[in-house]
Amino acid sequence: MLDTLAEIPVLSLAAQANDPESFAQAFGGSFQRFGFAVVRDHGVSQALIERAWALTKAFFELPEEEKRGYFLPGGGGARGYTPFKTEIAKGATHVDLKEFWHIGRELAAGHRFGDVMAPNVWPAQPEGFRETFIELFAAFDTAGDKLLSAVARYLGLAPDWFDTAVKDGNSVLRLLHYPPVAANAPEVRAGAHEDINLITLLLGAEEAGLELLDRDGKWLAVKPPEGAMVINVGDMLQRLTNHVLPSTTHRVVNPPAERRGHSRYSMPFFLHPAPDFLIKTLPGCISAENPNRYPEPITAHDYLHERLVEIGLIKK
Numbered sequence: 060m061l062d063t064l065a066e067i068p069v070l071s072l073a074a075q076a077n078d079p080e081s082f083a084q085a086f087g088g089s090f091q092r093f094g095f096a097v098v099r100d101h102g103v104s105q106a107l108i109e110r111a112w113a114l115t116k117a118f119f120e121l122p123e124e125e126k127r128g129y130f131l132p133g134g135g136g137a138r139g140y141t142p143f144k145t146e147i148a149k150g151a152t153h154v155d156l157k158e159f160w161h162i163g164r165e166l167a168a169g170h171r172f173g174d175v176m177a178p179n180v181w182p183a184q185p186e187g188f189r190e191t192f193i194e195l196f197a198a199f200d201t202a203g204d205k206l207l208s209a210v211a212r213y214l215g216l217a218p219d220w221f222d223t224a225v226k227d228g229n230s231v232l233r234l235l236h237y238p239p240v241a242a243n244a245p246e247v248r249a250g251a252h253e254d255i256n257l258i259t260l261l262l263g264a265e266e267a268g269l270e271l272l273d274r275d276g277k278w279l280a281v282k283p284p285e286g287a288m289v290i291n292v293g294d295m296l297q298r299l300t301n302h303v304l305p306s307t308t309h310r311v312v313n314p315p316a317e318r319r320g321h322s323r324y325s326m327p328f329f330l331h332p333a334p335d336f337l338i339k340t341l342p343g344c345i346s347a348e349n350p351n352r353y354p355e356p357i358t359a360h361d362y363l364h365e366r367l368v369e370i371g372l373i374k375k
């Protein structure tokens with residue numbers, strides 16, 4: 060018998076407008092099977108994405124000194140710059156081979172979440188950074204809302220179920236740079252981990268390296284077509300759905316020898332609920348075979364805090 064390799068289907072988000080139910084079944088089915096989905100026609104403009112890549116590259120090319128001026132030690136890495144070799148995956152022995160920049164939601168002065176969602180910091184250069192990433196953040200928000208409405212349908216909830224949960228949510232846009240790696244580097248670019256948030260929307264995974272740990276225990280390379288978005292389930296959605304939708308372990312491995320001299324860039328948007336959203340197991344995801352694994356609900360804010368301590372981004 061031929062051994063067929065598992066493959067993540069490529070879905071079109073544009074198809075949702077005509078047939079939301081079919082899109083929801085396909086998207087939710089991919090989430091349930093892999094914890095991952097690949098979506099093209101996601102509605103984020105290609106011109107905006109290209110501007111964002113150019114600015115990302117220009118920022119990381121700035122002198123180390125200048126970048127470190129935007130590092131906020133003790134700030135939990137929530138905003139601004141986090142230098143190379145700072146973050147460590149939960150339980151890992153090597154630090155990750157990456158530097159990154161975090162952009163959060165712009166809140167109006169005096170907003171009720173202002174005490175738990177830090178204000179953004181912006182670099183003096185490159186020019187246009189702030190405007191572009193505020194625009195990209197909003198585009199990710201829009202795509203995220205559509206994808207979450209599909210998740211809601213798949214779970215048998217009202218299509219707008221997540222709207223209030225994520226309104227003014229604590230989402231983070233991460234600009235990631237993995238510099239070229241040495242031929243003998245023993246580490247991986249990003250150690251095996253699960254994301255903390257509800258869902259992650261990722262651009263840039265065309266450059267090889269991203270792998271998910273499939274249910275048979277084998278690593279499966281994620282290879283989106285050019286410009287497509289990779290979306291994955293985070294721990295908050297796994298917890299909310301009582302593991303019906305799995306937060307799948309993933310990592311970024313070092314490239315083959317011929318690509319080791321190249322940087323890898325990616326842009327994950329970690330879509331978070333509002334800080335006061337209560338992560339309480341959905342009744343429809345509890346059954347005799349799958350009893351409630353989390354009888355104690357927890358707010359999104361408390362859950363995030365626990366997890367950031369674990370990955371070394373904030374002190375207890």
Ligand SMILES: O=C(O)CCC(=O)C(=O)O
Nearest residue numbers: 235254264269311325327
């Ligand atoms: O760079 C990638 O492709 C994935 C990054 C990732 O998994 C993360 O930052 O959580």
Ligand SMILES: [Fe+2]
Nearest residue numbers: 252253254309
């Ligand atoms: Fe991740």
